[in-house]
Amino acid sequence: MAATTDIPGYSLGSDAVARSPVTPADFELMKKSALFGDDDVRALRASHEIVKDQVEAILDVWYGFVGSQPHLLGSFSGQRDGQPLGDYLGAVRKRFGQWILDAARAEYDQRWLDYQHEIGLRHHRTRKNRTDGAASTDIVPFRDLFALIFPVTFTLRPFLAKKGHSAEQVEQMHAAWVKSCLLQLTLWSHPYVKDGDF
């Protein structure tokens, strides 16, 4: 189920989002490759209750990391002057917060698949900057997409542990997040991959 939000550019479930080239049957096989099962769906949904009131604190950590790495901050900086674009960073941040909630919701229907493809297009040169009218760089380089799964999930872990769950439960939620990110980043990569190679 798509969330109803007032976040500009957040279009999960909207008719404006095109059909994903990845079918639900393809995604079922991808889940098998990642050892992603029903336990992971349950673990992600359990994490929703935990993270929903910590979204801004989580984003503070993630934005702090990206902001500390010039080669990452570059994707949010001016194409010409290389200066960070505050409006762009702020607009993306609202959708990034909603992404945390959607990732934890783990509702893998057609609309979710379609929106993952849209997110990929917005990282790729196909549509980067368009949603926010940003005068930034042309593309988020492929080389950094998957690498970021580690800092994102590693720094999420302490937040997962803040509501009194057992070490085993936190470990299960963390593993489910890692798998979920591997699958999502693979979907986001589609526009980067040569035709026929996905």
Place this chain on the structure above:
Amino acid sequence: MAATTDIPGYSLGSDAVARSPVTPADFELMKKSALFGDDDVRALRASHEIVKDQVEAILDVWYGFVGSQPHLLGSFSGQRDGQPLGDYLGAVRKRFGQWILDAARAEYDQRWLDYQHEIGLRHHRTRKNRTDGAASTDIVPFRDLFALIFPVTFTLRPFLAKKGHSAEQVEQMHAAWVKSCLLQLTLWSHPYVKDGDF
């Protein structure tokens, strides 16, 4: 330092391997994106001592997983009849065992970078099957490359714990392996990614 081996097709350090399009400076930045630091190099090297006499047992688990998933086994099966190719599976297995040792060695010099690119070409349609003269499918699909990081590193963990290291040390080694795999799979993806998008 390249290992001296008699493994057919294992060519780390050989003049037959072309220069990687990814420079050492690029790789340094990729490491930063993954939060990969000197502690991770130390943790990987500590794991070398642990895994070096467990390579065949680790491969048994990994091959068992791939063999249980028809969509994964397909990349080691006949292009025409879809039957698993025993010779191909066996030839790749020897290099896969050496890969475990090389990944744990964590010697990121130019020759290592070059060989990572070679490994990518051998997964991609550019060079798949050629090393072993296999009559298999044209490409290992991109969609499964990163997903496999989870089962590979998750099933490695019990092996890392078999030599009496503390839970914290095992956790550090496991995390270093996850980061290392994220970085290596990114390097392997280069042939799949559109020109200029890496």
